[in-house]
Amino acid sequence: MNSSSVNCDLSAIAAPVDDLLPDLVMLRHDLHAHPELAFEELRTAGIVAKALSLLGLEVHEGVGGTGVVGTLCCGEAQESSALSVGLRADMDALPMVELGQRSYASCSPGKHHGCGHDGHTSMLLGAAQQLVRTHKALGLSGTVHFIFQPAEEGKGGAARMIEDGLFERFPCDRVFALHNWPDLPLGKVQTRPGPIMAAADRFDISVRGKGGHAAQPHHTPDAILAASQLVAQLNTIVARRIDPGESAVLSVTRIEGGRSHNVLPAEVQITGTVRSFDTASQDRIEAALRAAANGVSLASGAEIEVKYLRYYPATVNTAAEAALALDAAHAVGLHAEVAPRAAFTSEDFAFMLQRKPGAYLWLGQGRADPGQDGERALHHPCYDFNDDALPLGVRWFCEVAKRSLAAGVPG
């Protein structure tokens, strides 16, 4: 796959928002240089809130920690038939060292915008600017909520905003979000009805014997042998307990125990992750994992404790909103297609999609040459958001807002 396979005129897409771009690029570079971790996005949230206020929007700060919501009322927004839409961007950076050599590289050691949330925040602010100046001419009627969430990277900022009354305070008939996607060329977008990103679970298992002399194994349950048997059984769960037509993965990623050649350790720790695309699969895998642990415990005499944590649910698009997202992309000149499959990475926009109809879009940004300073693989130490994607995201957000407010009540 390469950029030449995409038939869209990127300069034409940029044209209606051309004048916004120099400031958006400066903003994006400023956010990149000042990355902030989950729930610490005070500087970023301050910049966002100030920009939204200057646009004349009603602004609410501190939603779910450091979240910000700006509200734009268009036309007859107070009419009972008027619709509302939530457009969401994430603001947090990753706890990792940036290795790219660029003029706007991270000024905060150990923090890096390695997932492009600096780009997402900039695009959504650009969309707010564009909608403020065009909604009257477009004849829009309804409410647009610009939702800037904290802590997408593993800390569940979306869930915190929802617990803080996000959808009661800012009712949304539909919600949309995007993520830059280095595996797709610039100008191409994908999404799909149903699951688009996986549920992410974690398990931590303690296998306890008594410990003892390696030459006297009959005096203690062998925690290493029990752990080995359990790891082998865990690797059969997806193959034997999940419908072959469904997708899931279970990986054991850490096993730790013992320090000597002649001592049987008292305890072995096992850790791993489970990815799946629906709650039924999560339930089945967790139950099978616990049953396997009980079985090995009974057979070996080792005491086995299982902790099973469900981090993010699967990100599941509603069909009508996935179609709306693709139609909007097509309308602004992007090459839009249905994603052939979901990704096994996870995303906490999932919590918003559990409550509201909506869709999550992959916005192609292409990859630089591997190994170069411009590397664009997500979470890579040299990752950088592609500024050429800024106008594409701005226009997509605007078109999604326009279509959502005109689309009628979700079915």
Ligand SMILES: [Zn+2]
């Ligand atoms: Zn990420």
Ligand SMILES: [Zn+2]
């Ligand atoms: Zn991300």
